[in-house]
Amino acid sequence: MKMTSLKMKKILEEKLANPNYHITYNRDKDTLRFEWKDTKQGMSVTLPNVVAKYNQRGDDAIDELVDHVSEALRIMNEDHKLTGMEKQIYPVIRATSFATKTKAGTKLVCKDHTAETRVYYALDLGKSYRLIDEPMLDNEGWTKERIDEIATFNIRSLSNDYKKDTVADNDFYFVAHQDGYDASRILNEAFLEEMKANSKGELAVAVPHQDVLIFADIQNKTGYDILAQMTMKFFAEGRIPITSLSFIYDNKTLELVFIMAKNRPEKR
Structure with a gap:
């Protein structure tokens, strides 16, 4: 039928x-x-x-x-408290096109991250999560700085295991725990510094959708092209897409790049 x-x-x-x-x-x-x-x-x-x-x-x-x-x-339909639930608060990465208010007009708690991404905060409820809005903070007298500090601390506590794949002498690392916070691990600066310290070439990072974080140890020009194709594919297939563009991680900063096919990236 x-x-x-x-x-x-x-x-x-x-x-x-x-x-x-x-x-x-x-x-x-x-x-x-x-x-x-x-x-x-x-x-x-x-x-x-x-x-x-x-x-x-x-x-x-x-x-x-x-x-x-x-x-x-x-x-x-539930009332959710933040006090006592500190260990269940995590940051989530979304595209800058993602709404900053709920459909009812309530402001969500968020902060700028890169030209392509923004950080929101989630209260993990087991099977799912709820994005934290400003009235939730106001009701408990919390500041945005406090929620950010708690969420950043919690993301550092998650496992950073990855799978490695080598293509055309370039190494690619995939973090995909399917816990809702794979892309959020881009906010773990210690993890980024560890990957940078162990990279042989230039370190690129991508968050095409919520459930994957990709590191690319780029060692030749072909690596950029492979990363561009890979990121676009993940972006198209993701349940919650974020960005098809990548970032170069250097000096503790993420610099957005537009990777031209068969070329080095051009900085935006």
């Missing part, structure tokens, strides 16, 4: 039926929105995307989506 958006709509409405939810279908955008009746907080699902995943993975794709939507809605 061929799956269509309307069939998928019916399946999701049945699986996520809840008397406390208001479910609306936007025919023009082909999206299905689930929100709490009392707070109007919720999330939208793009049906053609779900159909595409279903065609690739079958019922597993639907079950996974239902879990994600249920968990997200549950988190939206």
Whole structure:
């Protein structure tokens, strides 16, 4: 049986039926929105995307989506405290195009990182996390400096194991723990310094999506081209894409570069 958006709509409405939810279908955008009746907080699902995943993975794709939507809605409807949860606070890297406010207009706590990236802060809730907003800080009398200090300390406590691959005499290292904070490890300065100290050539760093951090020990011109292609591929495939561009790490700074095919990078 061929799956269509309307069939998928019916399946999701049945699986996520809840008397406390208001479910609306936007025919023009082909999206299905689930929100709490009392707070109007919720999330939208793009049906053609779900159909595409279903065609690739079958019922597993639907079950996974239902879990994600249920968990997200549950988190939206809870009051979360920061005090006592310090060990569960982590930084997350997002593209600069990522919203700085929630759909309800609440400001998220964030800070600038590079021309392509911004740092947000997450309260880890096990299966998922909630981005920390300014009212959460205000309610507990916390400052942005305090949340940044705690999150930065916690990211240093995570494992930095990686897999290594050598292509055309260039070494590539992939950090992919699938814990939601792989890209965030770019904020661990000690880790970057360790990789720089052990590199033979120029050290490039990339965060194409949330679930991977790539280091490239570039030892010849071909290395830049391989890194550009690799980063673009990861960026296109990532669940939460960040940037397809790379950075050169030197003197404790990340300098954005645009890698021309078969060329050294040009600084931006």
